[in-house]
Amino acid sequence: MYDVIVVGGGHAGIEAAMACSKAQYKTALITLSINNIGKMPCNPSIGGPAKGIVVKEIDALGGVMPYVADKTALQFKMLNKAKGPGVQSLRVQSDKLAYSKLMQELCLAQEHLDVIEDICTGLVVSDKVAKGVILKEKGILESKIVILTTGTYMASLCMISDEVTESGPDSEPTTNDLSACLKALGFELFRLKTGTPPRVKTESIDFSKTQYEPGTDEDITFSQRGTALPLDQQVPCYLTYTNSKTHKLINANLHRSSMYSGVVKGVGPRYCPSIEDKLVRFHDKERHQIFLEPESLSLDTTYVQGFSTSLPKEVQEEMIKTLPGLEHAVIEKYAYAIEYDAINPLQMKPTLESKLIENLFTAGQINGTSGYEEAAGQGIMAGINAINKLMGKEPLILRRDEAYIGVLIDDLCTKGTLEPYRLLTSRAEFRLLLRHDNADKRLMDYGYQAKLVSKKRYEEYLEKYRKVEEYKQKLNEVRFNSKSEVNAYLKTIGFEALSEGMSALKLIARPHVTIEGILPYLDFMIEKEVAHLIEIDVKYQGYIEKAKKEASKMHNMEKLRLPEHINYDEVANLSLEARSKLKQCRPMTIGQASRISGVNPSDIQVLAIYLEMKRREKQHALQ
Secondary structure, eight states, rough: OOEEEOOOOSSSHHHHHHHHHHHTEEEEEEOOOGGTTTOOOOEEEEEEHHHHHHHHHHHTOOOOOHHHHTTTTTEEEEEETSSSSTTOEEEEEOOOHHHHHHHHHHHHHHHTTEEEEEOOEEEETTTTTTEEETTTTHHHHHHHEEEOOTTTTTTTTHHHHHHHHSSSGGGGOOBBBBHHHHHHHHOOOOEEEEOOOOEEGGGOOOOOOOEEEOOOOOOOSSSSTTOOOGGGEEEEEEEOOOOOHHHHHHHGGGGGGTTTTOOOOOOOOSSOOOHHHHHTTTTTTSSOEEEEEEEEEOOEEEEEEEEEOOSSSHHHHHHTTTTTTTTTOOOEEEEEEEEEEEEEEGGTTTTBBSSSSSSSSOOGGTTTTHHHHHHHHHHHHHHHHHHHHTTTTOOOOOTTOOOHHHHHHHHHHHOOOOOOOOOGGGOOTTTTTTTTTHHHHHHHHHHHHHSSHHHHHHHHHHHHHHHHHHHHHHHHHEEHHHTSHHHHHHHHTTTTSSSEEEEEHHHSTTTTTOOHEEEEEEEEOOOHHHHHHHHHHTTTTTHHHHHHHHHHHHHHHHHOOOOOOOOOGSSTOHHHHHHHHHHHOOOOOHHHHHSSTTTTTTHHHHHHEEEHEEEEHHHHHHH
């Protein structure tokens, strides 16, 4: 008997299994093959806009993706450096073979974790409570909790034009039995589609015809334990573009694409479309960016980012040669589309536990998301909430102003999705509070409480923020005036000399004034990371305080919990649409109810009155 069984060794499954086993619960990780653990079947990278902040959040919670991403990175790049801190995010180009190898080693070495090679064909359920799984070879395996992280392997089909193969990514086995089992248990499944571009022989590319894309020359990492590679040791990426020849060829063969010939039944990703989808949607664009990304130091292959397609192989051969620098490219692996089953995420609670089957959790692409990072974020939360359930503790539900992971899960279980969901900075209304630099401040307390963050690391985190406050105070005590030497520095950045006394802390609030710039005029040093945190706090203080006030209004609504078995048919004066949506979603709080499409402010007011009426009835009954 296991405490937890995790089905699937992808990015969600790894985080869930590692979390439960680190908390010393007997855990089993079921995977088709040990070699599949941590595999990168699509892009060989971690992070990016919003996604990179999710990885920082996983690190603060005690996950493994950030550490492995840093250790196996070929390039580190901080995106949106010219913009504000609310949208800056790290992305690393990964050595995909080294990444999966290190993940496998960590899982196999983890105490309290058994890695089992088998296929899950069904669930053991009794009285609507999950009791274990059914494996193809080993039969029934019992557990107290089951976490499904099946990725794109449920009833999956791989497609190149009209060539359809019943398989998972890279021609691996798929399972139809698990989909059938879930349907029989009452789950609503729907089809989703994603795809991957061709890989070409690196030696066949003429990079002189492309644009050089280096990494960032700064020690910026996902993990507090990580160290960035010096710029001269990083592997560059390159940029090229489609052109009129590319577009003419694709448009002439559009009817042969799996997407447009009727072969694909599932819905594809809006924010990472195939190249043929881009041409249809954005037909006025003369060209589209194509990034050439190394896959591994051990491989002579380049990932053609932005060129995902399901067109026939012979058309892919012609298409690739229209790109500047790839006129003589040799395709090592053809692009393909993949279609698979996912569960309607409205059927899960914000804890990621199913509403239909107790003790069954789901995480990752099975919940309708896309991306390694979104999967890993769900995985660690499913793991933490499985731990909390086993311990009899309150679940951990991250708020929208607390984490991008909170935004992701709230969107899924409140609004649902009909297409592969991708996190974007625009989805977060409090993104200035959800920055790359403050993920530890927001979430490390939770990671420490869950026993996923060590005491040593937690104490280092506390010491860092103690220094932030200490040096803020010191900077506030330093006074500059019209005769101070700092005026020479101010003139170099376009300011007049000070006309009146001012503290160093207040001076930093000015645009372009940095702690590094005024350090020569101070009699103490400040660590670079501490200085960066102080600068953001000071320069954006007004905006941050405004966002916190807005968030506090939401907190009050989140405190108003709705009864789990509330009968919405008994709540008078709800609109018909609101009643229907509330019955479908079954929100846990008034705050969550307010974010459901079709539930209006007047409906929220009705619910609040209903809760107050029930509270008074309960009080009266006790008197």
